[in-house]
Amino acid sequence: MTRTTYHHGALRDALLAACLRLIETEGIGAVSLRRVAREAGVSSGAPYHHFADRAALLADLATQGFRLLTDQLTTARAAASSPTAALVALEQSYVRFAREQPGYFRLMFRPELSQPEKHPNTRIAGEAAFGVLADAVADCVAAGELSPERAEPTTVTLWALGHGLASLWLDGQLDKRGTIFGTTATELVDSVLDGIGGLLRADSGAPGRPGPG
Known part of the structure; x- marks a missing residue:
């Protein structure tokens, strides 16, 4: 299949992939339906078969990102050794997602672009991602590792x-702070999350270190 002969279902995926590439290489400002069509190797009118406008395209891409994030958070939570360890694992997974998927991440939290109030699938996908964290905090409450009144502020x-x-x-x-402190960005993040893990364990009375994320 060449780039100019996408069948109907593949065209949508190709346009979304082209949009993501543009965001990662040139920024969100480079995205227009015409430019995405050119990037995907299709006619300038082809995107309108799937997307009414730029916001609809960005909303669908943001929805994809939230669903991918939800999957990764769910996996991290399931692999954790305890409810408290799951919270640290979720933090690690969230930061990792941003590093590995910068195009998605830069778009997902720009509601003025994706307009979730007009695109309910995007709003629902975002709430599902947040819900993984909220559910993990609820697990800590149920296990007696966190008091109920602290659930919302902790989340x-x-x-x-x-x-x-x-x-x-x-x-x-x-990276700038790491240079000043004589460390790396990765080490800074790990240190911060280790500290948060220690605070959570101290509050819950749980011994030892949390499992890896």
Whole structure:
């Protein structure tokens, strides 16, 4: 199959892949339906068979990203040795996703671009990703490792920490700090997450280190 002979189902996937490549190489500002069509090797009108406008294309791509993130978070949670260890594993997985999928990550949290209020699948996919963390915190409550009244603030704190570390790393800020501190960005992230793991274990009274993410 050549790039100019995509069948109907493959065309959509090819356009999404082309959009992701553009974001990763040139940034979100480079994305237009015409430019994505050119990148995919199809006519300028071809994207309109699947996407009403640029926002619809970006919404579908963001939905893909959230679903991929959900899958990775779910796997990390399932592999953890305890409810508390699962929270650290989720933080590790979140930061890893951002590093490995920067195109998705830079788009997924830009609602002014993907317009989730107009594209419910994107909103639902985003809530599913957040739900993995919320459910893991609920597991800690059920296991007696976290008090019920701390569930909500702990969930938001962990989300903010993971997202902040991921964003700082992608923007090169952790590399700068690492140079100053004589360490690497990876070591900085590991140190922060080890510290969070220690705090969680101290609160729960759980001994030992959490399992790897």
